[in-house]
Amino acid sequence: MANAWYSRWSDNVLRKVTPTMPVGALLSSNFPLTHLVDEAPASLCRLSGTTCRFVWDKGIATKIDWATIVQHNLDAGLSGVLFQGNASDSWGAPSLSAAFTIPSADADGFRINPRLDLTGIGSRTFRYWSLTVSVANSSALSFGEIMAFGTKRVQTPNVSWEVETQEERAVVHMPTKAGAGGAYDEGVWQRELTGEVDCSDAEATELRTWYRDARGTARVFAYVPDGDVNDAWIVKFGMPLRRRWSFLDRNLYQFRLVEAARGINVE
């Protein structure tokens, strides 16, 4: 188990940077490339094929420490899902190439968002970045969001023990007069994490910066609850950031993270 990772909202260097797609084609114009970077995981970029390459031109060399693929339909264990960086838009032998490990799907078909740590690679500052699926997926590709962060931030101190997480499936239950009844599943999950951080005044500064960078509950960012577990959440703050001064240079901060809507898995 390792400390949680988090990103500030502003860390996402791919936000609103629409990539090109030299490999692959859109399923329709209603699933455009802009959906990959619109901070809305539930709006999809759907392709007609099973392989692809997206390329981002940042204009200047830009550092990326870690990345995640959100609301995808990649097969568990699919090889060839590579995140690459290069000084030029040429991908035969890019300077950086690292593979995502694609986890298994949940029992209900929802996928886990894999995270890829690049900090072990020395040089990771490039103008061009690319995500490629070079090995055919079992079905036509679909992505909700591609996010990449200029700084890997490890939550220090970590969220305290007795953190609570909650998962809820939206279901409309309908009991009848006979006591029997059915239900309609709305097909969506919502996950939450509620916790506390016990920190010094200096450590609290970063916490506050993180909150303000997200404009409170307005903007999304990434959070990996356990740094050792390949599972990234895209979340927003779900409540005001509450601080309790417990002693000199000791603060108790309460926070809640609410997962951004992933939409309905219609596959």
Added chain:
Amino acid sequence: MATTVFTKAQWLSGTEIMTPWIEFSLIDYPAGAATVHRWAKHAHGDVSNWGDQKFGQVRSFGRILRALSDRDGQILASNFGFSIEDDVDPVGGVGKLGMALSDANSQFWYNRIARVLMIGSSGRAAVDDAKVLARGFVTSYSGRGDHTYDFTCDDWLTSEFSPFASKVMLPRRVFSTVQHGSTLPVANRGLPEPVVFGEITDIPDGINKGAIPSIYVGEETISATTWHAFAFAGHAMKLFTKFYSGSVEIGSGQFGVDILAPGFTGWPFAQVYRDRVGRRYTLVYLRGPLATGAIEGTAPLTANGQGIESVGDGSGTLIDSVPLQFYHLLVNFLFQDYQTGAWLSNPIFSPAEPTITKINAASFTQVHNDHIARAPGGVGYYRGAFILGASGFTEAREVIKQGLINCDCNGGFDDDNAFFVTTDDGSTTVADLDETDILAGPVPVEPDMATLGNVIPYVWKFPYTEYQGASSSARRTAASVDAWRAERRADDLELSWIRDDVTALSNANYVAARKKDPERLSRISVPLYGLHWPLGSKIRISLVERNWALRVFRIVQKELSLDGFTVELMIRDMTATPVSATTTTVPYDSRTGLGSSSFTLDPTSEVTVVALGRPSPGGGSLQFGVRPNAGTDVEVPEAVDMEIDWDASPGFNAYFRVRAKTQDAAVSAIPKIYDVTGAPTLAQAGAATTSVTPASQVITLARPSLGGNKIYRLYITRGSNTNAAQVFAACTVKLAP
């Protein structure tokens, strides 16, 4: 592909993922570019079968409402609404909808089409089509301050005839110099161009003076001769049987000489109709004394004949079934504006859905078949004959109301949002329910006594010329009066599209059967699969707690809630009661005792009170006539009862100034005053009159020796049964020494 279906089994399994969504087509002006917005409560990206990406911006779906017309024929709007959270850029703070609203080209949201669709996981697996739950036009929207927009969408009828659209008066077409030239009399410019349905004739009634009026539209030169044109209709008519000049039949020898009429000797044109500057008419031409009398109004030109047929050029089959006439009227004259040529087709909802029509044509045919099943007699179905525009303009919604009343059916919007009609007796049972289906209700509802009607007065054969009065009668359900211990006169049933005795009788009897018991309405809530039960259809409910076993109800209103996935039904109890529906004929104005339309004379001052029938459209009086057998006294239609307190008026007599007339001098009219305080008894008879114009006389009633309160009523009879002439009377009364 089949359209998806929602079932009870899906609901019970709890495995069905329901995905409703909104499609809003925002069409720019003037370029016409369309942006289709698709919104759902939870975002999801479908293949194109189901509309691609939906954004999770629906805050609430609102309710999708459909209802049958009420008992008075008033159509209730079918509508739905939804609330959308704008997609706001968290950095810029600007929402896409907000931007569209402020853009010069995309700010036009009103009357754009919105649809609500839904499919479940079973339907997706089967690659079914999504079900369209509602279609409508945006008739209102409002933005709240929190980037949320509330939309209301109405059915197309409400949209076209809403406060945003000008009030549509029918007929749409009016006589104009564009078609008829400068010789069209000024007084006739702007008059409605009549639309004639069915066979309009007074020959079977033995009157034979012409039931169809004409309008002088000016001069026309035919083979170098000046003729005067008279319009009977703003379309082709099937045929004429006879023509009249001032109620005198025009002889065969005059055709081709002083009169040119389609289908008669001397008609010089290949077609029975005349097209003038893009409009079709049925015209008859006169010259000489016939023309002079018709133009001056001393000898109006009238006719008997048949109106609209199935083709549009006079060659087709006469359309004389009331529901089929109703359909034809809706397609050609209400929802569209027929000008010339072949009749128009059922309009489509939008080019994007060319197979969805605005009117459910099959439902009108079904109502026609329901009428056949009623075995009304005569031709075997409900025969209609009426002229739209003969008595001026009628507002569009009123025309629809008249159609529903004359067809004795309900109207509403079906699951395709097409206008449809349905009868009580023709509706079918679509589902059996029990405790496992009902989420809430039935809400117990006591009988609404205000809806009881066991005397149904009805009027038909409305006159279009001054030569004929309307007919009237009433049906009384004695068993209902006994069972409910109340005699309730319903509002007059005005069958303005009917000129057929047996059709009117059948219509009135079915209304009587429906109103013989007060209405019982209830509400239940069921899961989504209830949305498949059509409005107007029947369901049967078995509930142990109510001791109901397959109790029959008719669905009169459906409200679909997509937030809760429920369907709320308003249902009308159709279970037969022991009250027999047998009716008997009673006078049109039959009352017992003092009704609300009677009055009491005040003898402290000399009072004149008017009590007479409504004026006829031609501006005369004494509209409602009767045709009793000689020696049988009947009540004069529309006359009110008059109560006199003789004790408060010592030394006063009552003077009834009666105006009476007959249609034919061979049959005299004899007015009478009856005392109806108890069983009706003759108080004083008036003199017989053979005048065909109203003639006055005074019937004097001396103060009774015992005084007291007395109620009097105007009666009339005929002097003989020589022919079918009707007799009329009206009356004023005053007390004086």
